[in-house]
Amino acid sequence: MLKFLVYDNGKPAERWRLRNAYLIGADGSAMRGEVRYEDGHVICEKREAGSCALALQYPVKGLGEMTIQTCLLPERVEPYLLTLELARHRLMTLYTKLEDWGMFELDSEHVVTKRTEKSRQLFVEALSQQGEDPAEADRMAHECLAASLDGSEELALAHSELLLNRRKNSANGPRCPLGCGVDLAQTQDLLRAGLLANFDFVQMPMPWRALAPEEDNYRWQVMDNWMQWASRARLPVVAGPLISFDPANLPDWLYIWEHDYDTVRDLVYEHVERVVKRYKDHVSAWIVVSGLHVNTHMSFNFDQLMDLTRMTTLQVKKLAPSGKSIIELRQPFGEYYSGNPRSIPPQMYSDLLVQSGINFDGLGVRLAMGQAVSGQYTRDLMQISDLFDQYAGFGKPVHLTLAAPSEPVTSMMIAQPEASEPADDNAGHWRRPWSPLVQSHWLEAVLQIAVSKPFVEAVAWQDIIDHPRIDLPLSGLVSESLQPKGSFKRLVAFRQNLSQQHAAAAAVQPDPVGAATPDTEAEAAASKSADAPDDRGEHI
Known part of the structure; x- marks a missing residue:
């Protein structure tokens, strides 16, 4: 003791x-x-x-x-x-x-x-x-x-x-694409114009709960609309997670089988097959599974979690061989393991993925902070930098998803987004209580740290707009009234500066003959924007 x-x-x-x-x-x-x-x-x-x-x-x-x-x-x-x-x-x-x-x-x-x-x-x-x-x-x-x-x-x-x-001064300077997540229900033309003008790719959620609210009854219309728009706009899509056992993603009817692993496995296989076959021509990278290692809402054991990860990843590779497969980690600091004996620490899970020979292309790390729930308490910049460094040894590119609020998040706000109550700082704060200014400074600092890491392949902000279904309230770059926050402007400025610096370095030190070319649509889009001035401006 x-x-x-x-x-x-x-x-x-x-x-x-x-x-x-x-x-x-x-x-x-x-x-x-x-x-x-x-x-x-x-x-x-x-x-x-x-x-x-x-x-x-x-x-x-x-x-x-x-x-x-x-x-x-x-x-x-x-x-x-x-x-x-x-x-x-x-x-x-x-x-x-x-x-x-x-x-x-x-x-x-x-x-x-x-x-x-x-x-x-x-x-x-x-x-x-x-x-x-x-x-x-x-x-x-x-x-x-x-x-x-x-x-x-x-x-x-x-x-x-x-x-x-x-990296900026070298011939192979950072080409790290910057993207943003969307809410499928937000289809305003102004919002889409802002995505197209200011980001290299769009990160599109695929909640099983929304796609199949009833068993064997899929509703494709909303997802089809987004996929068709992205294809017409030639904006690369990172889709997923396909499978997440978070209640916001899982349909209610699946809980009937929560203690029957074999049935759940078959249902997962069928769902992944339907989704990937339908959208494989539109998607550059798939977030195949997300947060399975946390294992908070299902009673599966260690072997079953690893089996689900292996099965779904192999299935996506078989159905969409040209798309990249990403396995995403949630709650990357791993505090959940102290109270959940069925879970797997994030570093151990990552090591097992590599050592067991599972065929995947990258690790995803979802880092959200500013909410008083497990995995989202506030950390300092040194801890964040050290966290990123821990994934350098696995030999896999890292895809980051970031989020922080523009106001303190209250417990009532989590349960009832439309309600209001005095600010509750149980989640902690960085430097000052969360505000639009603090959010923008945090975004800029963490982006700088992330993009400086040579193994970080892409960075996405979790949500472009505040909306009632958002995982971390008030963490959008744009308010519900479509007014850009300071964080949006800082991200756009950071991306433009990165592109200009890369273009200048490439002009002084051209790539040698036979140099590797970007092998994903997201990287190609980032390279294209870096080689020419970005004159599209801020559309929001």
């Missing part, structure tokens, strides 16, 4: 909200256990042997309220000081990344250098005060945490800027 002493305003905390708290094992995956707050202490009871770290949502003055963690710690009778251990891990992360990225030679006036030195001094002082004056040690540790967290975010941005500039 681990205990952490919590202070509030210089005194042991009498009340303290514990949110998104879970344990992390030595392998970096969530660990089974219980975390509770009791009598001024956070108490962690493990169900597994070995050292562990505590992750939880924690407010850091001036930087937001985000899920951060301690280092791996052994059990002991004396309680740890929570703030000091959070600061220790963040300072360690800062030094580790400086070494890994070879950035120790930053100028002495660089903000990262200043934050690093300040953090080190504050941590030493906090350690010296820990035994004599815990309240003072807590205050210094909090200042250390703020400085090191700020420094680590600045380091993540500086590193991404360095990589991006190197």
Whole structure:
């Protein structure tokens, strides 16, 4: 058992909200256990042997309220000081990344250098005060945490800027296409014109629930309309997920068979066959399955989950060999595993996909934050950069889907989108409470980090427009009244700058004869837009 002493305003905390708290094992995956707050202490009871770290949502003055963690710690009778251990891990992360990225030679006036030195001094002082004056040690540790967290975010941005500039100046600069998701019910001409003018591809959902609300009764009209429009506009389509066991995607009639795996498998096979055969000539890439590893809503075991993944991927490859197959991960930080013994940690699932020889073309990572539900609590930029880096070793291109809200999301808003209530910040926030300005800055920062990674093949924003069925309320780039938010304008500007920089680099250093050409329609569209000025403008 681990205990952490919590202070509030210089005194042991009498009340303290514990949110998104879970344990992390030595392998970096969530660990089974219980975390509770009791009598001024956070108490962690493990169900597994070995050292562990505590992750939880924690407010850091001036930087937001985000899920951060301690280092791996052994059990002991004396309680740890929570703030000091959070600061220790963040300072360690800062030094580790400086070494890994070879950035120790930053100028002495660089903000990262200043934050690093300040953090080190504050941590030493906090350690010296820990035994004599815990309240003072807590205050210094909090200042250390703020400085090191700020420094680590600045380091993540500086590193991404360095990589991006190197790629821009090379002959094979970044051709990462930028796309956006749509709501099938939103078919306004103005919205479609904006998609065509400002994005390289459209990410089209295929909810089984909407396609077949009744068994053996498919309704194709809405999907046909979108596919025909995209074909006429020559806009590449990334479609899916074909299979997701999230309640928003799964038809009600399928729950009759939720404990009968063989029947569900047959129904999945038939559904995938119908959809892929119908749209294989319109789709450039398929998100075949999404979030099966989370396994929250079905009672399938490990072998059955892997069998479903293998079967559906092989089926799509057979029916649409020219389209790419993507397996998508949800809740990529993996906190769900601490409370669900039937689930698979995201890194383990990815490794199993590669090691088992499943024939797929890319990993999808859906990163949404700003909502108080599992997998969507707020994280900082260094954690996001490190998350992306974890997928470099699997040897598969990565397709990212991003989302963050433009206003704080309330619990009532999730259940009843049309209702209103005071803002609830249980999901945390980045720098400032979520607003159109914060959303736009977060989008720009995460896009820069993502596109700087050479293994990231494409990036999509989850929804272009706010709508009642949206997975993360208020996360669209355009309001329901079709007014563009600041995030839309920043994304368009980022894409245009990326295209212009690539065109300039290609003009100075032309591609060598025999160089590889883009092998997907999405990449070809990105290359075409990069080789010529984008004069289509913002249509929304």
